[in-house]
Each structure stands twice: as C-alpha cells, then as structure tokens.
Amino acid sequence: MSDVLAVAEHRRGDLRDVSFELLTAGRQLADATGGDLHVAVVSGDTESFADDLNREGVDAIHTVSEGEEFNHDVYTQAVEALHAELDPEILVMPNSVNGLDYAPAVANRLDLPLVTDAVDFDYDGGLTVTREMYGSKVETTVDVAGDQQAVTIRGAEWPAAEGVGDADIAEFDVDIDADAGSTVTGFEEVGGGDVDISEADFIVSIGRGIEEEDNLPLIEDLVEATGATLASSRPIVDNGWLPKNRQVGQSGKVVTPDVYLAIGISGAVQHVAGMKGADTIIAVNTDPNAPIFDIADYGIVGDLFEVVPELIEQFE
Amino acid sequence: MKVLVTVKEVAEVADDFEIAGTEVDERYLEYDLNEWDDYAVEEAVQLKEDGPAEEVVTVTVGPERSEETIRMALAKGADRAVRVWDDALEDAGLLDVETKTNLLEAVVEEEDPDLVLTGVQAGDDAFGATGVSLADELGFQWGAVVNALDYDADENVAHVHRELEGGVEELTDIDLPAVLTIQTGINEPRYASLRGIRQAQSKEIAPKSLDDLGLDAGAIESDLEVTSMYEPESESDAEIFEGDASETAGELAEVLREKGVAE
Numbered sequence A: 001m002s003d004v005l006a007v008a009e010h011r012r013g014d015l016r017d018v019s020f021e022l023l024t025a026g027r028q029l030a031d032a033t034g035g036d037l038h039v040a041v042v043s044g045d046t047e048s049f050a051d052d053l054n055r056e057g058v059d060a061i062h063t064v065s066e067g068e069e070f071n072h073d074v075y076t077q078a079v080e081a082l083h084a085e086l087d088p089e090i091l092v093m094p095n096s097v098n099g100l101d102y103a104p105a106v107a108n109r110l111d112l113p114l115v116t117d118a119v120d121f122d123y124d125g126g127l128t129v130t131r132e133m134y135g136s137k138v139e140t141t142v143d144v145a146g147d148q149q150a151v152t153i154r155g156a157e158w159p160a161a162e163g164v165g166d167a168d169i170a171e172f173d174v175d176i177d178a179d180a181g182s183t184v185t186g187f188e189e190v191g192g193g194d195v196d197i198s199e200a201d202f203i204v205s206i207g208r209g210i211e212e213e214d215n216l217p218l219i220e221d222l223v224e225a226t227g228a229t230l231a232s233s234r235p236i237v238d239n240g241w242l243p244k245n246r247q248v249g250q251s252g253k254v255v256t257p258d259v260y261l262a263i264g265i266s267g268a269v270q271h272v273a274g275m276k277g278a279d280t281i282i283a284v285n286t287d288p289n290a291p292i293f294d295i296a297d298y299g300i301v302g303d304l305f306e307v308v309p310e311l312i313e314q315f316e
Numbered sequence B: 001m002k003v004l005v006t007v008k009e010v011a012e013v014a015d016d017f018e019i020a021g022t023e024v025d026e027r028y029l030e031y032d033l034n035e036w037d038d039y040a041v042e043e044a045v046q047l048k049e050d051g052p053a054e055e056v057v058t059v060t061v062g063p064e065r066s067e068e069t070i071r072m073a074l075a076k077g078a079d080r081a082v083r084v085w086d087d088a089l090e091d092a093g094l095l096d097v098e099t100k101t102n103l104l105e106a107v108v109e110e111e112d113p114d115l116v117l118t119g120v121q122a123g124d125d126a127f128g129a130t131g132v133s134l135a136d137e138l139g140f141q142w143g144a145v146v147n148a149l150d151y152d153a154d155e156n157v158a159h160v161h162r163e164l165e166g167g168v169e170e171l172t173d174i175d176l177p178a179v180l181t182i183q184t185g186i187n188e189p190r191y192a193s194l195r196g197i198r199q200a201q202s203k204e205i206a207p208k209s210l211d212d213l214g215l216d217a218g219a220i221e222s223d224l225e226v227t228s229m230y231e232p233e234s235e236s237d238a239e240i241f242e243g244d245a246s247e248t249a250g251e252l253a254e255v256l257r258e259k260g261v262a263e
Helices: A017-033 A046-053 A072-086 A099-110 A213-226 A234-238 A269-275 A304-315 B035-049 B064-075 B097-111 B130-138 B194-200 B245-258
Strands: A004-007 A037-042 A060-064 A090-094 A114-118 A120-123 A127-133 A138-144 A149-153 A168-171 A182-189 A202-206 A229-232 A259-263 A280-285 A298-301 B002-006 B009-013 B029-033 B055-061 B080-084 B115-119 B141-152 B157-163 B168-175 B178-182 B205-208 B224-230
Touching: A004 A017, A004 A072, A017 A037, A017 A046, A017 A090, A017 A120, A017 A149, A037 A046, A037 A072, A046 A060, A046 A168, A060 A072, A072 A090, A072 A099, A090 A099, A099 A114, A099 A149, A099 B097, A099 B130, A099 B141, A114 A127, A114 B097, A127 A149, A182 B141, A202 A213, A213 A229, A213 A304, A229 A234, A259 B245, A280 A304, A280 B245, A298 B245, A304 B245, B002 B035, B002 B097, B009 B064, B029 B035, B029 B064, B035 B055, B035 B115, B035 B178, B055 B064, B055 B097, B064 B080, B064 B194, B064 B205, B080 B097, B097 B130, B115 B130, B130 B141, B130 B178, B141 B168, B157 B178, B168 B178
Parallel strands: A004 A037, A004 A090, A037 A060, A060 A168, A090 A149, A114 A149, A202 A229, A202 A259, A259 A280, A280 A298, B002 B055, B002 B115, B055 B080, B080 B205, B115 B178, B141 B178
Antiparallel strands: A120 A127, A127 A138, A138 B224, A182 B168, B009 B029, B141 B157, B157 B168
16 A cells, blocks of 8 residues: 555546646655556546556556546546555645546545645655645645545646656446536637737736726736737736736636736736746736746836836837 | 535735744734635625525634624625634644535534535635535535536526636536535625625624534544745746836836837
C-alpha cells in the first residue's frame, strides 16, 4: 500500500495539460513512497488517451471505457472502484472545475482525508502538503493524518511529464450505475461578441482597482489613445461592467499579446493562468506586495487615477 | 421548496500583516461574509422572490462574533439562520472537509431542505470541497461551480451551467434534492437595505452545539494540522519605475513605444 494513483482529465477529445502535470506530481510522490505510479483515465477515447499518457515514470494505466465526456457520477464510481482494487497510499486528482466536482465525493466515500489545491508536497513517512490561504497572501504546510490520503493539485505547478514510457495498459471493468441523477446536456462557449482578445497584440486590462463603473471611461480613453484592446480580470465581468468575452483568466480567455498592461489587477493565480504567456507584462498597482509584480517585467507602484491620465497625455 | 444556504464568515488579511506561529496575527484580520456565499444567498433569495422557494434558511459554523455576518445574510432576505458552535470547535484548529461535512449534514437532516446552496469556496482556506462532499454524504445530487441556475418546478430539476476553464460552460440537469456550489457572477448580490437591516434584527439565529445536533467530539477530529505558515517569497525581477505619476507614465509610454504597440 505505497502506490500512487493519479486520475487524468480530458475535455472534448483532448487530454488537458494538468493530466501531464499530474504524472510528474504522481511520480514525485511514488518516488517518495517507494511505490508504483498508476494512472486512471475515464471516459472518451481511452485507448488513445492511454497511449498519450504512457510517459516516462508511469508504471500502469487503467482505462475505464464508460461515457464520452466527464460525468461526475461515472468518475466517482470509477475512481472509487479502482482505489478499492489498487489500495494506493495517495490518490492525486486535478484541482480543476471537474476535479472539484468528483474528488470530494470520492474522498468522502473512501473516508480519505482530502487536501485540495496543493502547490507542493513533502513526504517523509507521512504526507505534508503545501497550499496557499487568504488569496495567496500566505503559504501553509499541512500534515495529513491517516494511512491513505487524497490530494488535488493546482495546475501549472508541476512540469508536464515527457518522454515515452513502458506502462502496462489495461482496461478496468467497473459496474457503473448510470441511473444517477445528473445529466450533462451540452457545452456552450461563453462571451461571443465582436472582439477576440486572444488575437490582440496590446492589451490594457483592468481589475478591482478601478473601484467603480464610473471610472471605466478613463480606461476607455487610454485604450482609444493607444490603440489597445480592453480586457479585464474576473470581478469586472462579475459586476457586469464588461461582457464575458473580455475576461482573461482560468475561466475566461487565455491571451498572448506582445504587451499586457495590468491596471489595478492584484494578480490572483486564476488571472495569471490566462495572461502569463504575454511577452511583456507591465503592472500598475498601489500595493507593492501584489502578486502581479512577481510576474511583471515593468511596474509602477502608484495610484492608477494619477498614472493613467498622465499616460493618456503621452499619446494624445 | 426550502433552500438552505451555507454562509461562512471569512477572515481577510490586511496588506501588511504579521504571522504569529501558524496563524496570521489576529490584529491583521478583518471578518466578512464569504464572497462566494454572498452570491449563493442572493440566488436563494431570488428563488424565493420568483416563487419556487418558500423559505430560505442559512447555516453557519462560527463563534458568536459571526452573528454580525449572519445578520447581513438575513438583511438581504434570508428568513432565519442556524449557527453551529461549540467549545470543542474553538480549539479544533483547521477544520477538514470531513468535519465540515459532518456538522452541515446534521443541520441538513434537521432542516430537510430541497436545495442546498454553498459558495464554490471560502476566501480564507479555499478548500472548495465541502459542498460536493456534503451532497455525497447526504445521498443528494450535486453540481460544482455553477454560474447559471434555472429551476424547473414541474420536473423538480435544476438546469445549471457549470463554468469550466477556458471560457466553456457545461450544461447539466440535476435532480433535486441537490447541493449546488455557486460561482461568483451568477447574479448581482444586493446591498442590504436599511429596512432589511432593521428586519434582520428580529429574525431568529438558532445556536446549536454538537450535543444539539446529536454529534460527539469524534465528529470534529480533523485529519489536518497546519505545521507552518509564512509569506511566499517574492520572485519579482520587475523593473519598477520611480518618480511622480508624470515621470512613471513617461517611462511606461517609452516602453510601449519601444515594443511597437503604441505610438
């Protein structure tokens, strides 16, 4: 009972990046526990997913061919059954929207302590998980009791596993009760609208720091003067000040402009996931400790209501 | 139908703070209604205003201090509140998902709601797991990270959108009884009106101990222990422009011109 079981994630026919990061995280744990790394892939084209997941360090891949897309009832039952069969020490799942839709149910059924959103682990006979609290202002280490644990990992914290492995690939038969009470009926792309911010070369993006909707025209003047494309972090869209197709981040669009000018954006991890691929990142924020400065190339620690009018003047 | 909303009072940390042991020093904490729960309360109150819900009850695990936050939810339109607390919880440290599940399960069994709404996560410890764990324990259906909800009374089904990553939403039908974890942006939470605040003063907040809920100290034994807390090291190598607004804006403009994105 010192193996590690990692559960891959896919959507609309493609494995998601976090699946390959799970392999790295899972291998790290398996090396520490001295066990094997097992990987589960549930639903969809499991055969081709298994081929793709067969990377260096993976010992076994278990496929569950039931259903096409993610369904939490299928995942919960499949992972529960596989866990009972393999009896691993640590179960690793993605801290994604879908991960959070089945991991807590699996942990509850198996009576496993659950730690979510891990950014690192340490294993020394027992599991210690590093995670953040208070909107990334502090990091904590958490000792997890018990002989077996469940952990979800944050995306982009571990590098993706590479290379070609020689894992045993086998179908795992589970008797799934398909008569559960939830049914996925489809998907919808959000936003629409006339502008595709993922195509923009220069993005001016705003966050909570602009305080109120009445301050939006100031930013629009800057956008006008510089020929930029306007985008925002989540709270601006939640408030209804800009449409959903302007949102940059994990649940919005991923953008890769030449320059990303973040105004009044603190840089929460969910936002950073959508813009860290920009060539040059510039931040304007009053809080010198704001996480956005950790990834910025240039910064102004100052009041946007003083800086932005001066900036507009530079281009008029 | 009856809607139960889990409401958490979360601590927010000031920009500058100190850590004492494995906690942020109490002096630097401010308490407020969890942002995600604010949207959950609003969704429940709208279900009542639109007809399907007859009663909206909130449940909070928290000390007496949290009544201030609970009153906020009552002022926004919840009918009454349950507050779970016990001396044993005072000393319990970090409550794990199982503990929160046990406490809330006992309240759900007493209240017997058709629909339970929780925030996706709490702004302080950010586990994001209690709602789904609770649903599973109760044998309820569930949906995590819901950003649109349309309840069909004839079918007793919740048509929901789940907000996936990358600008995609999943459309799912969920039979009631169910637990839905509510994402920010699903609605526009109202401000508590003066009238609402006055009315909230006379609404019931029922305190419940472990004993009242038929639980013993074993129900709150946490598997998690925080062993250290520290400020993450800044990896910043940003070039910070110095000077007044005019000077810094000038340097910024220079960079934009250099990069060829603005003239």
